[in-house]
Amino acid sequence: xxxxxxxxxxxxxxxxxxxxIREKVFNTIISCFKRHGAETxxxxxxxxxxxxxxxxxxxxxxxxDLKDQGGELLxxxxxxxxxxARYLAMNKITNIKRYHIAKVYRRDNPAMTRGRYxxxxxxxxxxxxxxxxxxxxxxxxxxxxxxxxELQLGEFCIKVNDRRILDGMFxxxxxxxxxxxxxxxxxxxLDKMSWEDVKKEMVxxxxxxxxxxxxxxxxxxxxxxxxxxxxLLQDQKMCQNxxxxxxxxxxxxxxxxxxxxxxxxxxxxxxxLARGLDYYTGVIYEAVLTQAGxxxxxxxxxxxxxxxxxxGVGSVAGGGRYDGLVGMFDPKGRKVPCVGVSIGIExxxxxxxxxxxxxxxxxxxxxxxxxxxxAQKNLLEERLRLVTELWSAxxxxxxxxxxxxxxxxxxxxxxxxxxxxxxxxxxxxxxxGVVKLRVVSTRExxxxxxxxxxxxxxxxxxxx
Amino acid sequence: xxxxxxxxxxxxxxxxxxxxIREKVFNTIISCFKRHGAETxxxxxxxxxxxxxxxxxxxxxxxxDLKDQGGELLxxxxxxxxxxARYLAMNKITNIKRYHIAKVYRRDNPAMTRGRYxxxxxxxxxxxxxxxxxxxxxxxxxxxxxxxxELQLGEFCIKVNDRRILDGMFxxxxxxxxxxxxxxxxxxxLDKMSWEDVKKEMVxxxxxxxxxxxxxxxxxxxxxxxxxxxxLLQDQKMCQNxxxxxxxxxxxxxxxxxxxxxxxxxxxxxxxLARGLDYYTGVIYEAVLTQAGxxxxxxxxxxxxxxxxxxGVGSVAGGGRYDGLVGMFDPKGRKVPCVGVSIGIExxxxxxxxxxxxxxxxxxxxxxxxxxxxAQKNLLEERLRLVTELWSAxxxxxxxxxxxxxxxxxxxxxxxxxxxxxxxxxxxxxxxGVVKLRVVSTRExxxxxxxxxxxxxxxxxxxx
Numbered sequence: 001x002x003x004x005x006x007x008x009x010x011x012x013x014x015x016x017x018x019x020x021i022r023e024k025v026f027n028t029i030i031s032c033f034k035r036h037g038a039e040t041x042x043x044x045x046x047x048x049x050x051x052x053x054x055x056x057x058x059x060x061x062x063x064x065d066l067k068d069q070g071g072e073l074l075x076x077x078x079x080x081x082x083x084x085a086r087y088l089a090m091n092k093i094t095n096i097k098r099y100h101i102a103k104v105y106r107r108d109n110p111a112m113t114r115g116r117y118x119x120x121x122x123x124x125x126x127x128x129x130x131x132x133x134x135x136x137x138x139x140x141x142x143x144x145x146x147x148x149x150e151l152q153l154g155e156f157c158i159k160v161n162d163r164r165i166l167d168g169m170f171x172x173x174x175x176x177x178x179x180x181x182x183x184x185x186x187x188x189x190l191d192k193m194s195w196e197d198v199k200k201e202m203v204x205x206x207x208x209x210x211x212x213x214x215x216x217x218x219x220x221x222x223x224x225x226x227x228x229x230x231x232l233l234q235d236q237k238m239c240q241n242x243x244x245x246x247x248x249x250x251x252x253x254x255x256x257x258x259x260x261x262x263x264x265x266x267x268x269x270x271x272x273l274a275r276g277l278d279y280y281t282g283v284i285y286e287a288v289l290t291q292a293g294x295x296x297x298x299x300x301x302x303x304x305x306x307x308x309x310x311x312g313v314g315s316v317a318g319g320g321r322y323d324g325l326v327g328m329f330d331p332k333g334r335k336v337p338c339v340g341v342s343i344g345i346e347x348x349x350x351x352x353x354x355x356x357x358x359x360x361x362x363x364x365x366x367x368x369x370x371x372x373x374x375a376q377k378n379l380l381e382e383r384l385r386l387v388t389e390l391w392s393a394x395x396x397x398x399x400x401x402x403x404x405x406x407x408x409x410x411x412x413x414x415x416x417x418x419x420x421x422x423x424x425x426x427x428x429x430x431x432x433g434v435v436k437l438r439v440v441s442t443r444e445x446x447x448x449x450x451x452x453x454x455x456x457x458x459x460x461x462x463x464x
Numbered sequence: 465x466x467x468x469x470x471x472x473x474x475x476x477x478x479x480x481x482x483x484x485i486r487e488k489v490f491n492t493i494i495s496c497f498k499r500h501g502a503e504t505x506x507x508x509x510x511x512x513x514x515x516x517x518x519x520x521x522x523x524x525x526x527x528x529d530l531k532d533q534g535g536e537l538l539x540x541x542x543x544x545x546x547x548x549a550r551y552l553a554m555n556k557i558t559n560i561k562r563y564h565i566a567k568v569y570r571r572d573n574p575a576m577t578r579g580r581y582x583x584x585x586x587x588x589x590x591x592x593x594x595x596x597x598x599x600x601x602x603x604x605x606x607x608x609x610x611x612x613x614e615l616q617l618g619e620f621c622i623k624v625n626d627r628r629i630l631d632g633m634f635x636x637x638x639x640x641x642x643x644x645x646x647x648x649x650x651x652x653x654l655d656k657m658s659w660e661d662v663k664k665e666m667v668x669x670x671x672x673x674x675x676x677x678x679x680x681x682x683x684x685x686x687x688x689x690x691x692x693x694x695x696l697l698q699d700q701k702m703c704q705n706x707x708x709x710x711x712x713x714x715x716x717x718x719x720x721x722x723x724x725x726x727x728x729x730x731x732x733x734x735x736x737l738a739r740g741l742d743y744y745t746g747v748i749y750e751a752v753l754t755q756a757g758x759x760x761x762x763x764x765x766x767x768x769x770x771x772x773x774x775x776g777v778g779s780v781a782g783g784g785r786y787d788g789l790v791g792m793f794d795p796k797g798r799k800v801p802c803v804g805v806s807i808g809i810e811x812x813x814x815x816x817x818x819x820x821x822x823x824x825x826x827x828x829x830x831x832x833x834x835x836x837x838x839a840q841k842n843l844l845e846e847r848l849r850l851v852t853e854l855w856s857a858x859x860x861x862x863x864x865x866x867x868x869x870x871x872x873x874x875x876x877x878x879x880x881x882x883x884x885x886x887x888x889x890x891x892x893x894x895x896x897g898v899v900k901l902r903v904v905s906t907r908e909x910x911x912x913x914x915x916x917x918x919x920x921x922x923x924x925x926x927x928x
Binding site for chain 1: 477507508550567831844867
């Protein structure tokens with residue numbers, strides 16, 4: 001169509017209505033981050049290419065590079081986690097709880113492009129610092145729970161696992177060390193593929209023994225809560241693996257904190273959760289919308305994750321612990337333990353947009369409280385004088401930019417834009433020192449003295 | 465230094481303190497835009513290269529291109545005006561009042577790079593639509609006046625001129641048509657260079673006759689208000705030029721509206737104001753901070769302007785009318801008249817930062833109202849339970865992520881971060897069903913029953 005020919009592939013504009021919805025979603029998310037005491041930072045949209053190199057595994061091919069116009073080699077940021085780690089190392093920060101809301105860029109494989117954005121928002125919350133186990137990790141899950149509940153997106157579920165449990169499981173099932181990552185990627189497809197197909201990929205494509213695959217199959221079908229962690233700690237094979245034990249004990253501890261945070265209703269310990277990014281070292285999690293009737297997915301791999309990892313049909317958030325990433329940017333390799341979560345906003349936007357369209361309530365795109373209008377000619381100066389008074393008093397007000405607009409077109413503008421009040425000036429009103437205040441919804445009109453007008457408008461438009 | 469080696473040239477991070485100041489500045493600006501009834505939109509950070517081609521004259525060389533990784537040729541946006549015009553044409557919008565706050569990118573000449581950002585914010589407000597002359601133009605100036613006043617940046621001045629007056633002036637002074645643009649660029653340097661040097665450049669470099677240059681010199685020294693426009697309308701030479709007359713009449717009309725808007729105290733009709741961008745067709749303006757003691761300028765050409773135009777030492781906003789730009793994107797060339805202003809935020813940030821540093825008041829980077837602490841060991845669970853209660857009640861609260869933090873380190877955290885209250889739990893308090901609420905600033909402590917705690921915290925931290 002004509003519309004897309006002059007826009008870059010995979011990008012889009014936000015119109016005022018979409019922006020109003022976006023603002024509402026951001027406000028909910030930012031309020032939650034602030035309620036949990038987070039600071040915020042910002043980083044540049046492009047980084048040195050080498051900063052991103054070696055952080056995303058196979059997905060590096062999706063990074064946008066800038067043209068070499070003489071100078072450094074630059075790339076657009078692929079997520080907010082790597083720039084955060086770079087920021088911590090560069091400024092020698094060992095302790096911070098920060099959020100960052102910004103756009104990231106992924107040059108999705110042209111074949112995958114349809115309906116998938118190449119520019120999209122991430123809302124990240126991370127806690128960096130050497131703390132006691134699982135306390136910050138639990139708060140990240142608490143935050144996901146609060147945000148998804150407040151946004152009223154319907155039922156959701158937060159899956160939890162731990163990289164150490166996965167690695168331990170692979171070890172005890174007989175997966176050779178060098179195949180951990182690639183088998184992990186295959187496991188990660190379980191929310192999109194049947195076990196049979198996953199097994200086929202493991203055995204036929206990745207050369208795993210059928211026996212090992214079957215053993216993995218038993219484990220990855222398990223889901224539960226603290227009880228499952230306890231059961232696996234008793235599991236003959238698992239309990240022999242140190243890594244797995246450490247992960248399982250931490251899952252137990254995590255659930256005890258989640259109970260205190262009152263969020264266990266939505267959290268499931270799910271051994272099939274893998275997540276694709278290389279940098280995770282401990283707990284990993286992913287939030288999924290589970291309610292039927294969700295709009296078709298345009299953007300499923302973009303929730304803080306790579307396109308290699310299956311983020312699930314309704315995935316809206318993901319994250320985990322990454323204790324090694326900051327050290328990669330420190331000259332002396334000093335580590336800063338980090339855990340964080342990324343809320344994938346594009347999908348939430350589209351759900352909120354659909355809800356807004358389905359709802360009878362109109363989305364307002366301005367906050368105008370009153371339009372200064374007139375029914376007669378030659379009153380532009382009087383309108384400008386009055387609107388200036390209103391602006392000075394902090395009232396959101398506008399006039400039409402015409403010398404002699406028709407009253408009808410002024411009223412129509414208010415009805416279309418949801419402006420609640422009209423302050424109408426005429427010769428008689430000017431003589432009497434009043435303004436005719438019209439309530440757009442009821443068409444009620446009442447004369448208000450100029451001296452009382454500001455108070456009256458404030459009274460009538462205050463949100464109570 | 466080590467710090468810049470891992471950041472792209474000309475970019476920077478914002479730390480939490482800088483973000484707190486940035487948020488405050490944005491809130492002031494956005495409130496003003498909303499008070500004037502503006503909607504907001506967003507556009508992608510990159511556009512098709514051809515969208516930007518031919519819009520910025522010589523400055524096109526400063527555009528960042530993306531690498532050709534197979535697909536379209538893309539460029540980072542250079543300003544917000546061209547994407548706005550593209551958006552209007554693409555969506556066939558003929559009427560809108562919108563603001564857009566976003567980063568733009570300019571690959572400044574390496575020699576000019578020092579201290580000049582290559583990624584920086586612009587805050588744009590534009591009115592598109594076929595309206596009666598000078599009403600929207602006046603509102604743009606009103607907005608600049610309101611924002612600069614509210615930000616308390618000290619004295620400022622808004623210079624106004626009109627492209628038609630400049631062109632008329634060049635014509636009546638005997639400048640050949642084909643030299644209008646280049647002579648205009650030279651005039652634009654008057655706020656950085658003396659008249660003697662400007663004249664030299666006109667005569668020696670650009671081949672203008674000395675007589676023509678001297679005539680220009682007389683005009684460009686003129687500044688005034690509506691009276692100057694009236695005087696020039698009587699000027700023997702000027703009144704012969706149709707373009708100039710139209711511009712001068714509009715300046716008169718503009719000042720009449722500015723009087724009603726009560727902003728003439730800061731607005732000066734200044735014939736030396738030229739502005740470099742090609743797309744202006746009518747009124748142009750630029751706001752300049754005039755107070756002594758301003759911090760040295762790092763970023764002076766980045767206020768909605770090109771590096772070719774001198775934005776003046778303290779320039780913080782600029783804009784004008786561009787009636788032809790939207791038509792360049794419409795297949796049938798349909799025009800949409802537009803006028804707008806761009807607030808250059810980087811300079812305002814740095815002034816606000818300096819003010820914050822000079823002030824005794826500490827900039828808070830979080831909004832935490834209360835820290836849930838304990839003086840005794842083994843109370844992590846009780847702390848997590850209480851903080852959960854507080855979060856549920858919408859209170860901004862935090863705990864330290866340690867099992868047994870020292871009371872002193874908890875209190876220190878509050879003093880450093882400006883957290884006003886500490887809710888202290890101990891065995892005795894738990895037994896008594898109370899919490900010890902400590903006021904950090906006075907060290908006053910008072911026992912509050914658990915039932916009253918939320919109300920008490922809200923009472924003590926409400927901004928009144």
